[in-house]
Amino acid sequence: MDSLRQDFRYALRTLSRTPGFTLAAGITLALAIGANTVLFSAIHAMLLRPLPFPEPGALVRLWCHQERIETASVSPPELLGWREHGRGFARLSGYARTDLNRTGVDAPERVRAARVTPDFFGTLGVRPSQGRDFTDEDAQPGNAASVVVVSHGFWKRTLGGAADGVGRTVVLNGRSHTVVGVLPEDFTFPDFSEDTEVWVPHWLDAQAHGQHYLSVLGRLAPGMSLEAAREDLGRVAVAIDRAEPGQSTHRVMAVRWQEHLTSNTRPMLWTLWAAVAFVLLIACANVANLMLVRTLARQRDGAIRAALGASRGRRMQQALAESVLLALLGGALGLLLVLWGLELVRTLLPASMLRLTPVELSGPALAFSVALSVGAGLLFGLAPALHTSGMDVLPLLRQSGSAVGARAHHPLRNGLVMVQLALALVLLVGTVLLVRTLRNVQAVDLGFEMDGLLAARLTLPAEKYTDAHAQRAFFSELEGRMAGQPGVEAVGFINDAPLGSSNTNGDFILEGDTAQPGEQRMAEYRVASTDYFRTMRIAVRQGRAFGPQDGERGAPVAIVNEAFVRTYLAGGEALGRRVKLDWNGDSAFHEIVGVVADVRHDQLTLPARPEVYLPMGQVPVGTMTLLLHTRGAASALTDVVRREVRAVDSEQPVYDLGPFADRVDRQLLRPTATARLLAAFALLAVVLAGVGVYGVMAYSVGQRTRELGIRLALGAHPRQVLSLVLGQGLRLTLVGVGVGLVAAFGCTRLLASLLYGVDASEPTVFLGVAAALAAVSLLASWLPALRASRVSPAVSLRSE
Template sequence: MDSLRQDFRYALRTLRHTPGFTLAAVVTLALAIGANTVLFSAIHAMLLKPLPFREPETLVRLWCEQQDFLHASVSPPELLGWREHGRSFEQLAGFTRRDLSRTGADAAERVRAARVTTNFFQTLGVTPAHGRDFQQEDAQPDNPPSSVVVSHAFWKKALGGASDAVGGTVQLDGRTYTVVGVLPEGFSFPDFGEDVDVWQPHWLNPEAHGNHYMGIVGRMAPGVTLEAATADLERVAQLIARPGAPGDKHHGVTTDLWQRHLTSSSRPVLWALWAAVGFVLLIACANVANLLLVRALARQRDSAIRAALGASRGRRIQQALAESVLLGLVGGLVGLLLVMWGMELVRALLPPSMLRMTPVELSVPALLFSVALSLGAGLLFGLAPALHTSGADVLPLLKQSGSAVGARANHPLRNALVAVQLALALVLLVGTVLMVQTLRNMQAVDPGFDAEGVLHVRLALPDLKYGSLDKQRGFFADYLERLRALPNVEAVGMVNDAPLGGSNTNGDFVLEGAPQDPGRRYVTEFRVASPGYFQALRAALREGRDFDGRDSQKGAPSVIVNEAFVRKFLGGGEALGRRIRVDWSDSQPFRDIVGVVADVRHNRLTEPAQPEVYLPYEQYPVPTMSLLLRTSREPSTLVAAVRQELKAVDAEQPAYDVAPFVDRMDRQVSRPLATARLLAAFAALAVVLAGVGVYGVMAYAVGQRTRELGIRLALGAHPRQVLGLVMRQGLMLTLLGVGVGLLAAFGCMRLLATLLYGVKANEPVVFLGVAAALGLVSLLATWIPALRASRVSPSVSLRAE
């Protein structure tokens, strides 16, 4: 231990006497170690840290597998059948989101609510902090629920955190509910995009066949594997199937471990970025190793003197490693200062629902990882120079003068380290260019509508006040008329599921005149829209007409379809005049196709448009709608007027998700944009480090060959020949690094394949372009010392040692 303390004190003195070297090495390592710590924190929070529920490894998400939909919602009869006949799950719970309005306060406000089966919290292993959980009698078939469990945040904000809140009441959608429990602080359900304020018990209607609206989470029985549980439910699905029943078809079952499903979209991004920062760390280590090797070669005679005085090779290696480990630890300490800034960048890549439950922060595991990485990096970049210099023959070194030691210009270890830097930098550059091209492709996608100048408003009418369809029609008719009268409003329309909002509705339909094959199902996406909706979004009408007064409650049943519907189900032929029936029950009438609208990318910009059928609102009213206002002004300037007009129609009705529609477009590209920015930053750092590495090797080689080059010039060599001699050495180094990098990039780009859009992971043009650009950087770094060598006076060169 005494010798180790002495070595660290000596290393500290040495680093203090070379501030330029120390600063360059510490900054390089700080950037690399800090970036790795940030990515580890995100991976630990998202992928490695268990979900904050009891035995999270047994929690499973389940879906109904339909003909064209692998992850479809589940109907109540299916859930009841899975519970009754399944043997692989201890609990199966259902959930669905809704929005309520809270009355009785100064102004109506939106309340985020969820309806769940009474065993929901028991399935998750969550016990209310105050009061009780739901009981079976809280959900009765004949009466609407009268009890609720509230979140800790809602208890604090809306109920004042009162100790007697349990047993008290709250007004929601005009009904009075009794608060029976308060959930623990920090509880969050990650399948919902927002934290829920109020939880309601939900009764499962055994006759609601074909009504798919629930999400399902289950807890597997002890010792049961996911594969066995899936097979068991597939057996049950066959058992409870009702072939030929109206509105109901046989469905399969899709399952996935809950945590794996929640992180499925973030996992490829995180692993790809961690690979990128890992490359940056390797480049940084190679760069610092090169710097240490230069210092070690210049100090070989000192090492030889120590060996002559009796110092063992292990003792000399320990002394060299003490300096490199000290550099690594200081670099890691400085890197921690950059972590908090880097956390904000990484959070932009992750689902907000998961961040609420498992925040990305500088945790104890992250700190331990940073320390281990600092020590490991110090050993990594210090070991090769230490082993190389400590193994040199002592006697030849002692016979040489101090300035002659280490005079070998073309050192293979230094060349290899620079080639590694070039190869890793090329991999990062290729990934960056592919992600930037993906971002450009996404921004160039035609979504089928114009989001600029549109304001979005979401409304959910309460059942008690607007239980009848006529009341719903009357409310929206009055409100839409007021909105159309606002200054600078060009068009107003509404739809139940607006594009890029994360919600969707699909179902079966019957095409009149088509063969009725019992084994074949026609499935499409359904929208409920009003006149003016397509004008508000500027979605082009290709054929026929828009909805108008002819599509009233008493008018002929009608629909509008999109081009994808025509291509898939009508073979691209004539659509106008054809008729379809929504196959939710035999009582639905056949509806005339009166128009064909352009395709709209509804789910994601990167997904092609699906077949869609638009039902007129007057003929098929629903209580929850999105209103879209196109204005000639900035959309946000309409917010106050929109709320004022809503208050005039119904002061107890809150509006939510009031925002410019272009925000939805921005959210679609936010993750690729953040990924591209991070990769660009890492790639820029890698290119700078690689360029500095090439420059350092060539400058050192030129310095060591000054006497040789002077002799060549004195004997009549032209400066261009000296320039070419040095450039050839740099060219060979560049070709080696770029060649290895191209091979590595072809293998590594598979990590990015799931993140790319409109560009192939092995795009030859990208690979060759990046290779050429990096080669130019490397040759430029070579050209500077080569040019200096060709301009040195022969007399000066001959006097140099």
Template sequence: MDSLRQDLRYAIRTLTRTPGFTLAAGLTLALVIGANAVLFSAIHAMLLRPLPFPSPDSLVRVWCEQDSVTHASVSPPELLGWREHSKGFSQLAGFGRTSLNWTGTSEPERVRAVRITPNFFSVVGVRPAHGRDFREEDAPAGGDTSAVLVSHGFWQRALGGGADVVGQTLVLNGRSHSVVGVLPEDFSFPEFSEETDVWVPEWQDPQQHGNHYQSVLGRLAPGTTLEAARADLERVAEIIGEPEPGQSRHTVRLKGWQDHLTANSRDTLWMLWAAVGFVLLIACANVANLMLVRTMSRQRDGAIRAALGASQGRRLQQSLVESVLLSLFGGVLGVLLMLWGLELVRTLLPASMLRVAPLELNGTVLGFSALLSVGTGLLFGMAPAMHASGMNVLPLLRQSGSAVGARAGHPLRSALVMVQLALALVLMVGTGLIVRSLQNVQAVDPGFDAEGVVAARLTLAPDTYAEDTRKRAFFDGIAERLMARPGVEAVGFINDAPLGGSGSGGDFFLEGGSASPSERYYTEYRVASPGYFSAMRIGVRQGRDFGPQDTEKSAPIIIVNEAFVRKFLGGGEALGRRVRLGWSEEQPFREIVGVVEDVRHETLTEPAKPESYVPFAQYPLRAMTMLVRTHGPSAAALAALREEVKAVDGEQPIYDLLPFTERVEKMLLRPRATTRLLAAFAVLAVLLAGVGVYGVLAYSVSQRTRELGIRMALGAHPQQVLGLVLGQGLRLTAAGVGVGLIAAFGCTRLMAATLYGVEPFAPDIFLGVAVALSVISLVACWLPALRASRVPPSVSLRAE
């Protein structure tokens, strides 16, 4: 311990004597250690730390798998059959997002709600903080519930946070509901991006075959594996039989709940951490080179210490202590940078998961930062430490101080620079692929024009608007009033607007086909008004748009998209063909009267699916999205929407008001943030690699000053000296770029899942990066080479 304290004091004195070196190396290490710690905090929160529920590893998401849909929602009869016969699950619960209109207050409000089976919170393992949980009788068969649970946030924000909340009445969708409990403050449901306000129990109708709307969460029975549970549900599928006559039996898909919740972020986080790991290695090589130069300049001091009895291990320890102390200094600065970096990384992660797994500077992250700092110090300090401990003492004692430095060249310095160049090239290639991918996403034609469109969501109360005539009168009335506004170009409404995060679909039957499962097809269902296609500028390719002639009494019609025609009609004639939706004898055949262009409905990167549009007048729904195309500012259009809704029904809440361009921007938010972070890491890597090349050549020139002077005194032209130094740098560059290209070819194949519209091996990107890095390296070589060629021979010959 005494020797360690002595080495620590010596290291502190040495580092404080060279504040420029200490600060430069410390800031370099701070950037890379801080970035690694930020990414670790995200990975720890999302992927490594268990969900904050009892026995989270046993929580599993369950889907049914149909012929056309791999992750389909579950029908009530299937859920009931699984619950009754399954042995692999101790419990299974259903849930589904919805929204409710809260009235009876000064201003109507839309509340975010989830309909659940009464055993849902028992499955999750959460008990109300106040009141009680749901009971089976809270969801009466064939009836509507009168009980609700509220979140802690809703209790505080909307209900005053009083202790008498249990028993309080809420008027939701025109019906009175009694609050039976309040959920804990720390509970948040991570399935949805928005926090849930109200939880409503729902009865499962055993006759609703084919009505797939339930999401299912289960808890594995003790000792049951995921695969065993899946096999058990497959067995249950044999017991409960076919969901509908003529329909093939559904299979089952299972996935751990945490794996499901983090699926969209996992690849991005690992890719970013790999990128920042590359930058860390480059920084280590850079600082190792700096430390190696310092060690070479102090070789005579080290030789004197050895001559006075310092063992090889003691000299190794002294060098490593200095490296680790420098790295810990960088680590402290890096933790301060983390506070800024955490905000950047939050944009990459789903808001739903951040509520249950917040990014924070906790003990685990600080411990990781400390270990990383020590490990980094040992990594970049090993090369100079081994050099210092293994030097030959007697020759060094016989030499003068300058001679020591002049003959202290070390091939490891060149190797470290080649490593930096190779790693920088891999990172630049990966960044180039991600940038190209983002450009391809931004260039995607979504099939609609979002500029100038504002949107708002409306959900009518079921009691107040039970009759179809009232639904038509409400939405048609708002559309007419908005069209009378100056600057409004078009008004339309649809149940599922593009990029809204929701959708619905089902089977349909082509007229003239056989009644066999092979003739059953799957399409996305949309209910739209006249004016919707105009408001979104979705082109009508064949036939016509919906119009005022399409009423509840007119012939049933339908409009399909081009993907529907390609997939189900072989690209042939669509107009006049007839389809029946829902595979029900009660549904009429509908004639195709139009074909519209494809729309990217779910995401910008997924191809358009077959879609069918039914006129609102013939199939009115309660929940619709209003879309207004205007020539004026968005704020004025949103205000007009509010005013007209209030004029038609002052008790009707309106929500999700926003310009439609914000939906598109939201889709691009995460890929843009990922690209910016990768680009920042790549720039830092290139700068570090360039500094490394410059440092090696500058030091090499200082070592060879006398040699170069002799060459010039004997007649060598300055251009020859320039070429001599440049040749050394170009050999380093060629080796580093060559190794980097080979490594990049292997590494980019792992990125295939995160790319869009670009292959992992894009020759133009590989070549462009190699040329760019070579040019940067050439500039770094040019400066010391130019300085060497301009030193007068008389000065060079006196350099001893």
């Protein structure tokens, strides 16, 4: 230990005598180590840290797998069948998002709520901090006592944090509900994108066949593995057949809850961490080259220490002490960048998970940073240390101080530069592919015009709007009011607006269809107003849009999209065909009167699926999205929307109100931030690689000053000297770029799931990046070569 302390003190004095080198190497390492610490913090929070629930590994998310829907919601009879016949789970609970309107206050408001089976909080292992949990009696049909459990935030905001909050009442959807419990302050449910404020008990109707709306969370039985539980649920297929008569058997899918919650984030995080790992390797190679130059310049000092009896291990220890101390300095500087980097990386992560497991500079992150610094120090210090310990002492001691040098072409230094170029090329290729993906996504044809489009969500409480006539009257009056507003060109309604994270689908029967028995026909269901297509600027390809004749007393009609025609009609004639939908007990056949263009509904990168539009006048729905096409800025009409809704119904809140472009921006937020981060890392990698090439070439020219001077003195033209030096740089470049192309071809296969509209092995990308990186490398070689070609022969001959 004494010798190690001495070596660290000596290393500290050595580094302090060369502040320029120390600062340059420290900043290089700070950028790389800081970026790795930031990504580790995110990965630890999202993927490695257990969810804050008792025995989180036992929590499992379940779906049913249908013929055309891989992860479909579950119907109440299915959940009851799983509970009755399954043995793999100690608890299985269902839940569904909903919206409630809170009234009886100064301004009506939308409340984010969820309907849950009574054992929901027991499955999570959560107990209310005040009051009680739900009981089976709370969820009985026809139960006159309406009870709710509320979040800590709702209790503070609406009940003032009163000690007697339990037992107080709140009016939701026009009905009084008694608060029976308040959840702990730190509780959040990450399956929902927004914090849920009110939880309502939900009864499972054993006769609700085909009504797939429940999400299911289970807790594994003690001693039961997930694989065994899956097999057990497979045997429950018989019970599902009985619960869903007339339907094909639905397979059950089960995955650990944390894996499900992070499924969309995991590929992006690992990709970014791979990128910053490449940056760290390039930085280590760069600093190793700098350290090797220092080692070569101090060969005689090392030889004297060896001659005085210093062992090879002691000399390696001394060299490694300097590199580790330098890396720790870089790691300390890197921590200053972590706080800024954490704020940046939070924009990439889902808000629901950030509420549950915040990304912060935690103890594990600090430990990782220290370990990474030490590891990086050992990595980039190993080559100089091996060189120092393996020196042949006697030849060095016989040389004069000025003669002690190194070969102009040091293979290790050249190899490190080639590694930098190869890694930079891999990172640059991946970045260009993702940037092109982002551009392709931004250029996607949405199927509608979003400029000047304003959206607002409305949910009419069933307790107040008890029949279809009342619902139609509300939307009709609001449509008339909004159509008369200055700046409004068109007004439309639809139940599930594009890019709104809501969807409705189901089976249908096509009259005269030749489908095989058991073959399932499925489409997305949309309920739209007369002017919806004009409001959204969705093109009508065939037939007509909805009109005044498609009202309550009109003949049942429907409009389908082009994807429906391609999928189920083989691109043939759609007009005049009739469809019957398995939805809300609708037994009528609807005549297809129009075909409209495809619309990107779920995600910008997902193609349109078959859709069937029904007229709002014939199929009323309580939850609709109001859409306005305006001549000016859409945001200018937000206050008008609130005012006119209040004029129609003073107790009706408006939510999700804003320009439609915000929905597109939300979808682009993560790929944009990812592409920008990768671009920053790639730029840093290219700069470091260029600096590495420049350093090697400058050192080589310095070592060959006498040789080049002799060449010039013997009549060599400066252009020949320039070509000679550039040739060395070209050889380094070709090998490094060649290895990088091979590595990039293999690594980009892993990016395939993140790409859109571009092939992972796009030749133009590979060749363009290779050419650009080669140009940077040759420019870095050209500067020392130019200096060499201008050396005075007399000066160079006196250099020795």
